[in-house]
Amino acid sequence: MGSDSRDNTIAPPGSFTHFTENHFTMLFRRLRGFFSNDLAIDLGTANTLIYARGQGVVLDEPSVVAIRQDRGPGGGKSVAAVGDEAKAMLGRTPNNITAIRPMKDGVIADFTVTEKMLQHFIHKVHESKMIRPSPRVLVCVPCGSTQVERRAIRESAAGAGAREVYLIEEPMAAAIGAGLPVDEARGSMVLDIGGGTSEVAIISLNGIVYANSVRVGGDRFDEAIINYVRRNYGTLIGEATAERIKKEIGSAFPGNEVREIEVKGRNLAEGIPRSFTLNSNEILEALQEPLSGIVGAVKAALEQTPPELGADVAERGIVLTGGGALLLDIDRLLEEETGLPVLIAEDPLTCVARGGGRALEMLDERGGELLFSID
Amino acid sequence: MNTTVSDTDGEKQYSDAEGPGRRLRALRESENLALSRVSVLLHLSEEKLMSLEADDYAKLPGPVFIQGYLRNYARLLGVPVGPVLNAYRAASPESSRVPEIRITQLSHEVRSGHALVRLVTWGMVLGLVLLSVVWWRGYLQWPMQLSGSPENETAAVTGTEQAESEENDAAQSFPEVKVNADGEVTLALPQGGVETLEAPEETTADGGEGGVDRSGAEVNATAAAAGSIQAVKSASAEGAERSGEPAAETSQQVVIEYSGNSWSKIEDASGSFKLEGSNNAGIRRVLGGVPPYRMILGNAAAVKIYVNGQVFDISPFIRGNVARFTLDPKSQSQ
Numbered sequence: 001m002g003s004d005s006r007d008n009t010i011a012p013p014g015s016f017t018h019f020t021e022n023h024f025t026m027l028f029r030r031l032r033g034f035f036s037n038d039l040a041i042d043l044g045t046a047n048t049l050i051y052a053r054g055q056g057v058v059l060d061e062p063s064v065v066a067i068r069q070d071r072g073p074g075g076g077k078s079v080a081a082v083g084d085e086a087k088a089m090l091g092r093t094p095n096n097i098t099a100i101r102p103m104k105d106g107v108i109a110d111f112t113v114t115e116k117m118l119q120h121f122i123h124k125v126h127e128s129k130m131i132r133p134s135p136r137v138l139v140c141v142p143c144g145s146t147q148v149e150r151r152a153i154r155e156s157a158a159g160a161g162a163r164e165v166y167l168i169e170e171p172m173a174a175a176i177g178a179g180l181p182v183d184e185a186r187g188s189m190v191l192d193i194g195g196g197t198s199e200v201a202i203i204s205l206n207g208i209v210y211a212n213s214v215r216v217g218g219d220r221f222d223e224a225i226i227n228y229v230r231r232n233y234g235t236l237i238g239e240a241t242a243e244r245i246k247k248e249i250g251s252a253f254p255g256n257e258v259r260e261i262e263v264k265g266r267n268l269a270e271g272i273p274r275s276f277t278l279n280s281n282e283i284l285e286a287l288q289e290p291l292s293g294i295v296g297a298v299k300a301a302l303e304q305t306p307p308e309l310g311a312d313v314a315e316r317g318i319v320l321t322g323g324g325a326l327l328l329d330i331d332r333l334l335e336e337e338t339g340l341p342v343l344i345a346e347d348p349l350t351c352v353a354r355g356g357g358r359a360l361e362m363l364d365e366r367g368g369e370l371l372f373s374i375d
Numbered sequence: 376m377n378t379t380v381s382d383t384d385g386e387k388q389y390s391d392a393e394g395p396g397r398r399l400r401a402l403r404e405s406e407n408l409a410l411s412r413v414s415v416l417l418h419l420s421e422e423k424l425m426s427l428e429a430d431d432y433a434k435l436p437g438p439v440f441i442q443g444y445l446r447n448y449a450r451l452l453g454v455p456v457g458p459v460l461n462a463y464r465a466a467s468p469e470s471s472r473v474p475e476i477r478i479t480q481l482s483h484e485v486r487s488g489h490a491l492v493r494l495v496t497w498g499m500v501l502g503l504v505l506l507s508v509v510w511w512r513g514y515l516q517w518p519m520q521l522s523g524s525p526e527n528e529t530a531a532v533t534g535t536e537q538a539e540s541e542e543n544d545a546a547q548s549f550p551e552v553k554v555n556a557d558g559e560v561t562l563a564l565p566q567g568g569v570e571t572l573e574a575p576e577e578t579t580a581d582g583g584e585g586g587v588d589r590s591g592a593e594v595n596a597t598a599a600a601a602g603s604i605q606a607v608k609s610a611s612a613e614g615a616e617r618s619g620e621p622a623a624e625t626s627q628q629v630v631i632e633y634s635g636n637s638w639s640k641i642e643d644a645s646g647s648f649k650l651e652g653s654n655n656a657g658i659r660r661v662l663g664g665v666p667p668y669r670m671i672l673g674n675a676a677a678v679k680i681y682v683n684g685q686v687f688d689i690s691p692f693i694r695g696n697v698a699r700f701t702l703d704p705k706s707q708s709q
Contacts, residue, residue, distance in 0.1 A: 179439045316436045317418075317443065331447070341418045343443025 038364075039125065039162075040138045040356030041118070042173070043153065045103045046195025046218055046323065048083075048117070049350060050125055051357035057350050058125050062087040063195075065117045066099040082120040091238045105215045106142035106170075106197035107149040111156060118160035137162035138360045140352050142197045143169040144213030168359050170194070170352055171201030171211055174321040177355025178345035182206055187309030188316070191298060191334075192352065193324020195219055198294050200301045202309055210304050216293040218323055221246050228286030229265065233276055237265035246327070249280040252291055253329035253336070287327075294324075295337045302338065317341030321351035394430035394466035395445055395459045402452050403428075417447050432467055441467075516673055516697050628683055629662040629704050635677025642669045667703035 040051040043063070050059040061083030068080040080097050081089060089099040102113040122135065137157050141150055150167055157165045174192040175182050182188060182203050192199045195218045201211040222242040229237050237245075241263055249259045259280045267274040298318070302310060317340055320331055325348040334342040345351050403413060414421045426434045427444055435441050442460055449459040631639075633654045641650040641662065648664025656677070662668060672678045672689070675698035680687040682704045692700035 179437070181437050315420075316440050319439065319443070335418055339418055341444065341447070343440060343447065345439065346442065 037126070037135045038138070038360045039122065039135045040140070040173075040353055040360050041121075041157070042140050042170075042350075042353040042356060043103065043114075043118070044195050044352075045101070045106055045197070047349075048121060049353035050121055051350075051353040052125060053357060053360060056357075057353050059121055060350070061121065062101075063103050063117065064090060064099055064101050065113050066093065066097055067113065069096045069098075071096065079116050079120070082117055083124075090240060104196060106194060106213070106217075107145050108152045108156060111152055114152075115156045115159040118157055122160055122162070134161055134163040136164045136166070136360070138166040138168055138356050138363075140170045140173045140356050141167050142194075142213050143171055143199055143201060143208065143211040144197065166360075166363065168356055169201075169208060169211065170197075171199045172203065172208060173352045173355035173359060174199070174345075175201070175203050175319070175355065176358050177351035177353070178319050178321050178348075180319060186316075187305065187312035189301070189305075189313040189318045191294075191318055191320050191325075192322040193217055193294065193320070193327075193330070194322045194352075198297060198322075198324065200297050202301065202305050202313065204309055204312075209306065209309055210301055212297055212301055212304075214293055214297040216290045216297075218243075218246070220290040220293075221250065221287055221324075221327070224286050224290050225250075225283060228282070229263075229278070230268070232282070233265075234268045235265040235274060235276065236268055237263060241265065245278060245283060246287075249278065250283050250287065251280050251328035252284070252287065252333040254284060255280070255329060291330075291333065295334065298334060298338060302340075314340055317343050319343050319345050321345045321348045323349050395449075395462040396428040396430040398462070399445070399448055399452065399454070399459070400428035402454060406452065408452075413448070413451065416451055417444070419444060430466060438467070515695055628681075629666070629668065629687075629702065630681040630684075631660045631662065632679045632681070633658045633660075633677060634679065635674055637675070637677050638673035639678070640671040644668075666705065667701050669701050670698065672698045 038053040040053075042049040042051075046063060048059070048061055048063045049057055052058045064086040065082050066080040066086040066089045068078050070076055070078060080086070081099075086099050089097065090101075091099070093099050100110065100113060102108065102110040102117060108114045122137075126135075139153055139157050141153055145153075154165045154167060171190050171192055172182070175188060175190045178190065180188040180190060180203065183206050185205050187202050187204045187209065189200070189202050192201075196215065197213050198216050199211065199213045202209045222239055225242040225245055226237055226239070229235055229242075245261055245263060249261045257280075260277050261279075262275060262277050264273055264275045266272070302313070305313065318334065318338070320334070320342060324330065325344045331342040331344055334340075347354075403410075410421055410424055413419075414424055417424070419427075423435060423444070426432070427441070427448070432441055435444070442463060445459050445463055446456050449456045631641075633656055635656050636653060638653045639650065642648070643662070643664030644667055645665040648662070650660070650662075653673075654660070674696060675689055675693045676696070678689065678698070680689060680702070682702075687702065689698045689700065692698040
């Protein structure tokens with residue numbers, strides 16, 4: 001099985017991995033690596049992280065772009081702001097500016113804007129350099145993404161100036177980034193809760209044995225909070241406020257203490273902004289629906305896992321990564337629901353980007369004998 | 376919960392060599408929590424918990440898992456997580472070990488900001504600029520206007536060249552050449568056949584018209600000088616044919632003398648006569664073809680042109696050591 005999985009690794013097109021015996025090719029690759037500036041990009045729905053080889057995570061910004069519609073007849077569109085700056089504009093823009101999130105559910109929703117955003121980020125990473133290199137880029141994609149969605153990501157990265165584009169599945173990158181022993185003949189289960197999707201995967205011998213992706217993530221939590229507040233308080237709050245509520249008092253499991261937060265929103269009946277107080281139990285109630293989606297996905301994964309690997313997972317536990325892992329007591333919820341130990345990886349937000357970076361390093365070191373499949 | 380361990384205290388206590396497990400066990404016992412109860416709360420087997428409390432990491436999975444278990448355990452007991460994990464990292468050097476899949480060889484990675492890369496890049500840019508300057512200078516001096524079929528050119532050049540390079544040898548005995556030429560025909564007859572028969576006819580016919588046909592005559596002189604070598608003979612006979620024909624139509628003689636190396640390109644009005652290539656010092660050329668001639672002469676200072684024996688001044692045409700002009704011997708002789 002081990003040798004099989006190695007033989008079946010897909011060589012990236014355009015690379016020279018087919019001729020590992022060829023010394024010239026090896027030399028050429030080394031020469032190229034000498035000057036190359038490789039990036040691993042976690043192109044997420046909420047945040048985009050860039051890991052530069054040898055430097056660590058060099059960029060962590062929201063995946064938001066503000067587009068300005070130039071005035072006058074025939075006025076074109078231009079990028080007004082990207083990243084943090086654009087996120088501050090979300091929901092606060094005048095008529096001629098629209099702040100949009102070009103990624104939705106882990107995949108590209110607006111191709112050109114995503115390309116512009118990537119271009120901006122790649123340039124930002126190379127800002128201080130004399131020459132802007134055309135880097136090799138490894139992009140993490142949700143395991144549930146279709147061929148069309150993957151191609152869109154690949155072309156968008158190529159359009160943003162990448163010399164070569166590799167794709168890696170997010171759970172694999174998350175597992176490598178979390179430090180799981182993915183090359184062992186033992187099952188490791190990883191649950192990556194991102195902004196748009198949650199991915200659960202069982203990995204053994206450098207390959208994904210089972211993977212499932214549900215379109216539930218941080219965004220759905222925010223939506224659930226907005227809906228809850230509208231339903232129970234008759235008040236409309238924005239996405240940014242919902243996110244703040246989630247971060248400050250959101251929890252996935254009833255705790256000992258009840259925390260409160262004061263928020264302001266537009267009262268739907270009066271049409272006037274009003275202030276009111278929310279507590280953590282209410283938010284817990286609001287989050288029940290999206291959380292059950294994640295729990296369901298984990299349970300389904302455990303059901304579908306071959307028994308040997310399931311036993312390994314039961315013995316060692318489930319590892320949580322991604323921004324969703326920062327939701328208070330989400331590990332306890334999963335522990336109670338599955339009866340298995342649940343561990344939160346160190347620095348869960350950057351796991352995918354770091355894992356992608358390591359994959360890039362391995363790509364150079366091991367060349368054709370890739371330890372995992374990279375499209 | 377009577378957690379007496381404050382943040383800083385904890386750090387100090389846990390960084391002891393005994394490891395975090397024993398400390399956690401002591402805390403658990405002080406809270407009267409049974410191991411079985413903790414096992415249920417943490418969803419970990421009792422054996423695992425015992426290994427964890429004994430700081431015996433060999434029986435536990437990897438560092439990632441051990442850190443996770445310790446974090447959960449510390450949280451259960453209400454102890455700050457940070458010091459526990461620090462103590463673990465201090466007690467177990469393996470924890471800081473990066474997983475084996477990671478292979479980092481970043482020491483000899485050079486990025487675009489590196490001095491060497493900058494140097495190489497600027498070197499390449501300078502090299503390109505230098506190359507383009509050299510090319511441009513060369514373009515000014517010796518424009519490469521390659522036209523016409525190369526076979527014709529070479530044939531014409533070799534024909535005249537051979538005739539002329541050996542003309543130098545025979546130049547002193549020029550008057551005798553004519554005399555010898557007739558004699559030579561008869562001598563060469565057994566070898567030459569038809570070709571040699573034609574040559575003397577032309578030379579005798581052209582002989583009356585002056586020096587233009589000299590090349591033809593010289594050819595035979597050459598043949599005489601070189602003895603009866605067949606190869607030379609046939610070549611020179613060819614040369615005679617080529618330069619002999621147009622020479623008959625003109626009455627002007629143009630001679631070019633080179634006192635230094637020079638690249639020249641000369642083309643006559645009909646386009647059939649061409650001379651292109653470099654010429655060494657000491658070469659003297661007599662032009663055939665139909666005038667006027669279009670001339671491009673490199674290193675023009677080393678070139679002298681005689682029209683009917685008179686020096687033709689090319690200095691007004693020299694631009695940057697190259698002379699470009701059209702020479703019509705008729706207008707010059709008037």
